[in-house]
Amino acid sequence: MKIVEVKVLPDFCLHLCFDNGTCGQLNLSSMTGQGVFSAWLESGVFSQVHISSDGGLQWPGELDLCPDALYLQMTGKTPSDLFPSLSTPLAHA
Numbered sequence: 001m002k003i004v005e006v007k008v009l010p011d012f013c014l015h016l017c018f019d020n021g022t023c024g025q026l027n028l029s030s031m032t033g034q035g036v037f038s039a040w041l042e043s044g045v046f047s048q049v050h051i052s053s054d055g056g057l058q059w060p061g062e063l064d065l066c067p068d069a070l071y072l073q074m075t076g077k078t079p080s081d082l083f084p085s086l087s088t089p090l091a092h093a
Helices: 035-041 067-073
Strands: 003-009 013-018 023-027 056-057 063-065
Touching: 013 067, 023 067, 035 063, 063 067
Parallel strands: none
Antiparallel strands: 003 013, 013 023, 056 063
């Protein structure tokens, strides 16, 4: 899962499109001001987001977010929806 398009929206929101064609809006305001995300409060920092080489999001200062986690948050899906093998019991040798 990779992000292929990002657009900055007001109030710490982003419009994202993923390589599977899923697009939508994600509100990151609840993270703003928390720990390393305090950097987003500095003028213009949040709008400097770009897509990293691994398909995630990255901001100045090596602040990044995983594309899988963003997809799950945006769509409301669970990890087992995205990775069905997680719910498969392991076989013992």
